[in-house]
Amino acid sequence: MESLISGAFAKILEANRHSFNVRFAETRHQHPSVDPAAFRELLCSTIAPIVDAVNSVSPERAEEVAQILYDMSLDLLSRNLLGQKSRQPAIAEGWRKLYPQIPRFIAASPQRTFTSITNALYHLSVTPGARPHEWTDNMSLLSAVCVDVDSWLQAGQIAAWRAGLAHYRRGALNLCRKLDPPVAYVALGIPDSAAGSAIDEVVTRLAADPWLLPGLAARKPGRKNLTIVARAGTFRGLGGLFVSTPTVTATGEDFLIIEGDSKWLLTADIFGATWHHGQGTTESKTQSPFSIDQTGIVKFEKYQQTFPELTGLNSFATNTTTLAVTTPLSFSVYMVALVEEGGST
């Protein structure tokens, strides 16, 4: 049985019936594939709870919120970014889970909140390996400690880095210094009990070591081991980028991966690895404490470890914190680093 829309949203729909109907008809003219049933379902299951939640804290903003959500959801539905046929279901899930929990932020700045959150969910959805659900959960937690939309969205940028968008690492760490420390600790996922160090100290340690977990950065340094911290990339037939085994070269803090005529920029840290078109990026080597031989023995200052999977490597590149290796038997780029025990995700 079809669910019915009730409450504040139902009243707004009724009061603006003609306008809403015209807008739906216009969208269907442009996008005949827009399904009325799917839109109705979206209104019932997703939009109505959000409007009702806003109505409960700020009734005077409910209609504006309904108007914005109506247009935005219609637009996203027509582009298959919302609804049952959505290419990115995490967007709708994020809407359903997050928006009813943040009515005060929505009431304060509805357009900005909806746009920012939707775009963030989109980026997290389309980035392989990123974790939009984790980000949504963290945004829920952050909504309890942030006093306004600005600080909440800034904290969201840090949370997005932690949810797998490794290329935002530097910007996110800079934001940590700007936010109130309690918010920054929550954004970094550092529990109250571990939040002993000053935030500047934590951020400095995190900036120096991309493979250090924020929780460990707030404690005294522990024992370290050479470890394969990440395996990034795979065969195109399995959803990856490569049809042949790539080679790697260094470009500052990141790595340039070359496969035939294609170049990819790989940014990686403890939270994930992201790939970007590397055209225009040039090789730039830095002094590095790493070394590796053909038998897979990796040395870093006094540390040494053998990695059988790196035997017979066909290329490697290093920077101050990471050794990246490719082998003839794998489409992946192996990343080796010196990490604290208990420091892997």
Next chain:
Amino acid sequence: MKPLKLFQQLSQPPTNPHTQPAPQKFDVADLYEGPASERAFADDGGLPLDEKLRQAYFWIVNHAIISPHYDIEYHDGPSQSYTFGDTKAKLNLPSAQSYSSFVLMPLLNFAVRRRCLLIGGPGRGKTSSAVLMGVLAGYSIKDVRRAMQHGQPQMTISDLLGNPLPADLINAQKMEDITISWRKWLSMRVRIIDEYNRIPTRTQSALLTVMSDNYAEILDHIYECPEAAWYLTANDDAGGGTYHVIEALRDRIDIVVVALHFNTRFLNNLLIRIEEGVRPEEVVPPQIVFTEAESERMYKEVMGIEFPPELRRRLEFFASQFEFCEPAADQLEYKTKDTAKLASIDLHALFAQETGKDRLKDIGSLTRNGLSVRSLMTVITFAKALAYFRGNGEVGIEDLRQIIPFVLHDKLTPDLEAPWFEAPGNAVFRIDRIGWIRRLFDLACSEYDRLNLDKDDPVGELDKQFNSGLEGVSASEVRTRLAKIERLLTEWSKGRKLYGHIFDDLLKLKYLHQRYTNYLMWLEWKA
């Protein structure tokens, strides 16, 4: 109620993305940019003005004027071409973003505030296009329609410009006491004259003053008009109007745009308009409306587009082809079509006296006139506007090639009896003025390349040397330069036929020689 969205959809920027590989830069603020755009809901997107202009273009072609033509073709790498029918009609599939001249040219005219003539049969969208430009300038549709001047055989100067107040006419003791009620359209930034070739000749003269000098005059009272983009329309510009258009007025028109036909495959778009009861000009999205300050800034930005020297040389070479007429005078300076025209003799018979030149290759022999300074300035202005519209910082050769036919449409008069038009495949250019002028430019460029003028241009070198200044140049150096000029002239006098570009080069060499001679005389006097 929010405005209808069906006709309000704007193209997402960037509308003409440039693929320039650059190192990746990551900004965490990008997290909140994406498909859900605040811009779609905001009044001011804060876009660069060239992007806004492109958005306006795409909105017009997608929603307002159904002109699915891409006659301004750009290519980026190889493109496909097909031929059809007995005449081998060619269809090109452009490999880069291409445009419809009927929409683009009026829009460029809006950006550079010049005078645009829209010609074509009734119902082709000429007036609608002009009205849209008024709405883009921020005027309400009512104001634009009311301000539009409709040419008609009874139109007086007062109808066009304004009236003296009747009470003042009776009571005034002197002219200054008369107050003039000026017509509102004179103060607008977009001025539209519908069917201008139906305006009586005397009123055309008053219009000429406003168009050329930007002021109106009645009873010794002057009204200074602001800078504006002009749009004139005519169903038939080749004498089909009620009155013959005076030549000076015709000469003031900077660019001519021919309305293209309606493609019946797009009838469905009309059906939607009828069913929805929507008139596109009434629902122009506010994001593409230009404020007065934005129009001013856009004009300055267009003028800031670079016109590279090597392109300027090509334009010089092309323009130099047309004025020269060897049999028109005895003295070199007067060997021009203008001299012949002033003598009111049969130009074609005069051209036939030119012997020894290949009249199939000499493009100068294809026109009955040369190019005015105003035409050349207009070419440069619109070429800059086109480059700006495409998001480029400098004019490219293709920009020039595409703009020249529209600017010179009414400026270059073909000699339709010239043998060139009899050559296979050229007969069509007697009718197709746009194609003819574009072909002239292509032929001029081929000749320019054949002569290797990009690399071997002795006059250009001498000019460059002269432009570096005379201060501190010694008498012996001046003598060396004079000898160089004389040597060049001696060399050229041996058997070279005279063509338009050589004519201009010779006069330039004479100019340089004279300047050096005067300078040498001064140096010797000083010594």
